[in-house]
Amino acid sequence: MNVRQSLLAETGSRTVVPTIFIVSLFLLVVGHDAPGGGFVGGLLAGAALLVVFLSGGRNEVRTLLPLHPRSLVGLGMAVSITVASLGLVFGSSFLDAGKITLDLWLVGEISAGSSLLFDVGVYLVVVGLVATVLMELGRPEESAS
Amino acid sequence: MNVSLLTILSAYLAAAILIGVAPTRFRRSTIATAAAVMVGTLVWVLDQAGSVVNGDVHIETLRWIPSLSVAFELRIDALAITFISLISGVGLGIVAFSGAYMRTKPRFNRFLSLIVMFAGAMIGLSATDNVFGLFVFWELTTITSYLLVGFDDEKAGSRSAALQAVLTTGLGGLALLGGLVLLAQAAGTASLAGIVASPPTGIVATVGLSLALVGAFTKSAQAPFHFWLPGAMAAPTPASAYLHSATMVKAGILLLLRLAPGFNTASIWTPVVVSVGLATMVIGAWRALRQTDLKLLLAYGTVSQLGFMTALVGFGSPAMLHAALAVLISHALFKSALFLTVGAIDSTAGTRDIRKLSGVGLQHPLLALTGALAAASMAGIAPLLGFVTKEAAFAALIDAQKWAPLAIIAASSAATAAYSLKFWWGAFATKPQSPEHAGGDPAPLRTIRTLIAAPLILASAGVVLGLAPGIVDRLVYAFAPGAKLVLWPGWKAALAVSATVVVLGVIMHIKRESIDRAQQRFVGGRLSRISADEAYQWTIVALNRVADRITGVVQHGSLPLYLAVILTAVIAAPMVAFGFAGGVPTLPTGPFSLPEAGMALLVVAPALAALRVSSRMVAVLLLGAVGYAMAGIFVLYGAPDLALTLLLVETVVIAIFAFVLSRLPRHFEIMVWRIRSAVRAAVAVGVGGFVAAAALLASGQRNPGPSPSAAYRDLAPAAGGKNIVNVILTDFRALDTLGEITVIATAAIGVAALISGFRTPVEEAE
Numbered sequence A: 001m002n003v004r005q006s007l008l009a010e011t012g013s014r015t016v017v018p019t020i021f022i023v024s025l026f027l028l029v030v031g032h033d034a035p036g037g038g039f040v041g042g043l044l045a046g047a048a049l050l051v052v053f054l055s056g057g058r059n060e061v062r063t064l065l066p067l068h069p070r071s072l073v074g075l076g077m078a079v080s081i082t083v084a085s086l087g088l089v090f091g092s093s094f095l096d097a098g099k100i101t102l103d104l105w106l107v108g109e110i111s112a113g114s115s116l117l118f119d120v121g122v123y124l125v126v127v128g129l130v131a132t133v134l135m136e137l138g139r140p141e142e143s144a145s
Numbered sequence B: 001m002n003v004s005l006l007t008i009l010s011a012y013l014a015a016a017i018l019i020g021v022a023p024t025r026f027r028r029s030t031i032a033t034a035a036a037v038m039v040g041t042l043v044w045v046l047d048q049a050g051s052v053v054n055g056d057v058h059i060e061t062l063r064w065i066p067s068l069s070v071a072f073e074l075r076i077d078a079l080a081i082t083f084i085s086l087i088s089g090v091g092l093g094i095v096a097f098s099g100a101y102m103r104t105k106p107r108f109n110r111f112l113s114l115i116v117m118f119a120g121a122m123i124g125l126s127a128t129d130n131v132f133g134l135f136v137f138w139e140l141t142t143i144t145s146y147l148l149v150g151f152d153d154e155k156a157g158s159r160s161a162a163l164q165a166v167l168t169t170g171l172g173g174l175a176l177l178g179g180l181v182l183l184a185q186a187a188g189t190a191s192l193a194g195i196v197a198s199p200p201t202g203i204v205a206t207v208g209l210s211l212a213l214v215g216a217f218t219k220s221a222q223a224p225f226h227f228w229l230p231g232a233m234a235a236p237t238p239a240s241a242y243l244h245s246a247t248m249v250k251a252g253i254l255l256l257l258r259l260a261p262g263f264n265t266a267s268i269w270t271p272v273v274v275s276v277g278l279a280t281m282v283i284g285a286w287r288a289l290r291q292t293d294l295k296l297l298l299a300y301g302t303v304s305q306l307g308f309m310t311a312l313v314g315f316g317s318p319a320m321l322h323a324a325l326a327v328l329i330s331h332a333l334f335k336s337a338l339f340l341t342v343g344a345i346d347s348t349a350g351t352r353d354i355r356k357l358s359g360v361g362l363q364h365p366l367l368a369l370t371g372a373l374a375a376a377s378m379a380g381i382a383p384l385l386g387f388v389t390k391e392a393a394f395a396a397l398i399d400a401q402k403w404a405p406l407a408i409i410a411a412s413s414a415a416t417a418a419y420s421l422k423f424w425w426g427a428f429a430t431k432p433q434s435p436e437h438a439g440g441d442p443a444p445l446r447t448i449r450t451l452i453a454a455p456l457i458l459a460s461a462g463v464v465l466g467l468a469p470g471i472v473d474r475l476v477y478a479f480a481p482g483a484k485l486v487l488w489p490g491w492k493a494a495l496a497v498s499a500t501v502v503v504l505g506v507i508m509h510i511k512r513e514s515i516d517r518a519q520q521r522f523v524g525g526r527l528s529r530i531s532a533d534e535a536y537q538w539t540i541v542a543l544n545r546v547a548d549r550i551t552g553v554v555q556h557g558s559l560p561l562y563l564a565v566i567l568t569a570v571i572a573a574p575m576v577a578f579g580f581a582g583g584v585p586t587l588p589t590g591p592f593s594l595p596e597a598g599m600a601l602l603v604v605a606p607a608l609a610a611l612r613v614s615s616r617m618v619a620v621l622l623l624g625a626v627g628y629a630m631a632g633i634f635v636l637y638g639a640p641d642l643a644l645t646l647l648l649v650e651t652v653v654i655a656i657f658a659f660v661l662s663r664l665p666r667h668f669e670i671m672v673w674r675i676r677s678a679v680r681a682a683v684a685v686g687v688g689g690f691v692a693a694a695a696l697l698a699s700g701q702r703n704p705g706p707s708p709s710a711a712y713r714d715l716a717p718a719a720g721g722k723n724i725v726n727v728i729l730t731d732f733r734a735l736d737t738l739g740e741i742t743v744i745a746t747a748a749i750g751v752a753a754l755i756s757g758f759r760t761p762v763e764e765a766e
Helices: A009-030 A038-056 A058-064 A069-090 A116-138 B005-021 B027-052 B078-102 B109-126 B130-150 B156-187 B191-198 B203-219 B226-235 B237-244 B250-264 B267-288 B294-315 B316-348 B365-377 B385-401 B403-428 B446-467 B472-481 B493-512 B512-524 B530-554 B559-581 B594-614 B614-634 B638-661 B674-702 B708-719 B724-732 B734-754 B761-765
Strands: A101-102 A110-115 B058-065 B070-076
Touching: A009 A038, A009 A069, A009 A116, A009 B109, A009 B734, A038 A058, A038 A116, A038 B638, A058 A110, A058 A116, A069 A101, A069 A116, A069 B734, A101 B250, A116 B638, A116 B724, A116 B734, B005 B070, B005 B109, B027 B058, B027 B078, B027 B109, B027 B226, B070 B078, B070 B109, B070 B130, B078 B237, B078 B250, B078 B316, B078 B446, B078 B472, B109 B130, B109 B237, B109 B250, B130 B156, B130 B191, B130 B226, B130 B237, B156 B191, B156 B203, B156 B226, B156 B530, B191 B250, B203 B250, B203 B267, B226 B237, B226 B294, B226 B559, B237 B316, B250 B294, B267 B294, B267 B403, B267 B472, B267 B512, B267 B614, B294 B316, B294 B385, B294 B403, B316 B365, B316 B385, B316 B403, B316 B472, B365 B385, B365 B403, B365 B446, B385 B472, B403 B493, B403 B512, B446 B734, B493 B512, B559 B674, B559 B724, B594 B614, B614 B638, B638 B724
Parallel strands: none
Antiparallel strands: A101 A110, B058 B070
C-alpha cells in the first residue's frame, strides 16, 4: 500500500504517537486494578504503530521498534513462559503467582506481582503481531517495486 | 550428603546449555564440564546405593500442573539406581572417548551438549514415577536421539536415518502416551508404582497395556520395529555406543521391568512379550552373522540381545526379572566397549569393513585385548560378567522348565558366540586374502592410546564384575529376588548349556563359509523378501500419497467455500448439543431504557447498510461501526474492559482490512448466479439467527444461586488485584491466556510465512 507523505500527518503523529504509547503502558501497568491489561495495552501500542505507518511508512515503523517484530513475539512468549515457570521453581506449581513488595523511600510502597510480568509478555506478543502484520501487509507490492 | 536428584537433573540441563553455547575454542572446558557432571552423578549414586540396596526408596516430588496430576515425581529405587549408574558410568567413558575421537570436528560442542542433555533426560526417565513425567523424559530422549543420529546433517543418509528413527520411536511414544493415560485412568492414579501396586484389569486396562507395550517395543527395537536401530548407526560412533547400545534402547526394557511386577499375570503379557522377544532375538542374531560392517554387526547384535532381555521380562517371575536386569547390565558394559573399539579401529584403519581390515591386532595389541575382553563377555565366556548373567538366565529358564524358549535362546546365544568371534576375527586378525590396508589415513599412535582408555576400562569392568559378581547381585537382588549371581555355579544343567552354546558358536565360526552359503540361499528365497525396512518405506510413501489426495480435496483454494464450511460447522455442531439439552429461547422481558434502544439501533443500522453497498471498503467501515456500537452496549452494561478491547480490536482490524483490500478489486463481484447468492444468504442468516438464539437461550438458562464469577470475585483480593477481568486472565485462568498468546504468536508467524514466504530478512535493506 502506498502511503503518501503528508506534512500534517507527520507532525501530528509526532505528538500523538508518544502519548498513545504512554497510555498503552499505563493500561498495562494499572491492568490489575483498573480496566486495562496486557492485551488492551498491546493493541493500543499496535494502534500507535498504525499511526506511525500511516504518516511515515513501513521503514519508520521498523526504525521505531527496538527489535524485529518476530523477535518481539518471541520475547513476549519467552517472558510469559519464564514467569509461568518461576511459579514451578519458587511457588508450588506452574503459573503459581507471586508478588514482591518494595518499600521505596519517598515513593512509598510499590508492589509488582508476577501477573504483571506475565502481562508484559502478553503485551509484547500482541505488539509483535500488529507490527508483523504492518510490516508484511505493508510491504510494497512486487509488481510495483 | 543430601543432594536431590532434581538438583542433579538441573545440573545436566545447565551443563548442556553451557556446553551448547560455549565457543568452539573452549573444547577442553566443555569436556571437563560434561565429565564433572557425570562424575558427580556417580558419586551421588554411590552415596544412595547403600540404603537403596537394602530396599529403601527415596521419593522426590515437584508439582508441575497439579490440576492434571502432572508432576515430576522421582522414585529412586534399585532399578533407578542401576540405570543411573550405567548412564553416568558409561556416559563418562563416552565423554572421554568423544574428546579424543572427534574433538577436532567443527561442531564438537553441539555434539557434547546433546550427549549431556540426553544423559539428563535418560536419568529422569529411569527415576520418574509419574506417567506423564515418564512420557516427557521418554520423548526428550527421542528428540536428542534424533539430533544425534542426524548429526552429520549434510549427508542425506544421516538425515533419512534420523527421520526413520524419530518417526518409529515417535509413533511408539504416542502409543505409549495413550497407553499410560488409559492405565492411569483405569487405576485412578498417575503414579507408576501405584498402578503396578493395584494393577487395573478389564478391557480399558488391556488396551492401555497393549499400547504401552507398543511404545516399549519401538524404543527397544523389537520386531517388527527393529529396523530403525541399524539405520541409526549413521550417528557418530560415540553416540551409537551410548544411545543405541547402552542406554536409550534399554528404555523400553526399563518400562517393561517397571510394568512386569503388576502385569505379568495379565493375559496378554507373557504370550506377547515372550514371543516378540524371542523373534527379535533370532532375527537379530541371524542378521548379525551376515554383516561385514563391524558397526552394523554390533547393531544387529544389540537387537538380538534386546530381544533376549524382552523375552526374559516376558516370563515375569522374579528370577527371570533378576536375570533380565543382570543381562542388561553386562550388555551395557560390553556393547559400549565394543562400539568404542570399532570407533578406534575406524580412526586408525580408516574403515570398519571386515573384508578390508587386516592386521590391526598386531599393530594395536592393547586394542585387540580390549576387543577380546568385550567380545568374550558378549559370547558368554567365563569368567566375564556376560557369562555370569547368561548363566543366571539359563538357570532361571531351566528352573521354570521353559524348554522351548530355552532352546531358542540357546541357539541364538550360539549365534551370538559365533558373531562375537567373527567380530574379533574380522576386526583384528591378519587375513591373507585381504589387501594389506584399505587406505584412509591411519590416526597417529598417540590418538589411539587416548582412544583405547575408555573402551578398555568399560571392558575391564566386565572382568572385575564377572570375578566379583556380588556387587551387581546386590543391586539386582534389591530389584527382584532371584538366584544369587555367582561365578562358579557348580556342575549344573545351566553350565552344560553355557558350554554347549560356546562350543556351538566356535563350530559355527569355523564353518562360517557354509553358513554364509546357506544364508545366501535363504536370502534368495521368498521369505526374506519380507523386510521390515521396506514395509516402513512403503508406509511412508503411501502416507504421503494419501495426504496429497486429502489436501487436494480439502484445500481447494476457494475462500468463500472455506468460509461457508467453517460457518456451517459453527451452526451445526452446537445445534446437536442444543438438541440434546432441550430448552426454548425466551425473549427477555422488561422495558428497555432509551440508551439501550438507541445503541441497538446503532448496531443494526450499519449492519443493514453494509448489505446494500458495493464498495468493499465501505462495507468494512460499516462493520467497524457495528463493532463500535457494540462497545457502547458493553459500556452501558458495565463492562469497560470488554468495551476497551473491542474498540481497539475494531480499529486495528479495519486498518488490516484496508491493507488487504488494497490488493483486491475495489467493488464486490456482481452476483449473476442466483443460487450462489441464495446459499450465501442462507448461511449468513443461519449464523446470525443461531447466535441470537444461543444468546437468548443462554440468558434464559440462568441458574439461581452463586455464579462462578462470584467465586472469582471473592478470590480476587487474595490474588492481589482489583480488576477481576484481569485477575482472571493473568492468574486464575493464566494457562488459557498462555495458550491464547501462543495462538497469537503462531498467527504472527503464519502471516509472515504466508506473505513473504520465508524470505530471508534482507528486506531490512529496502
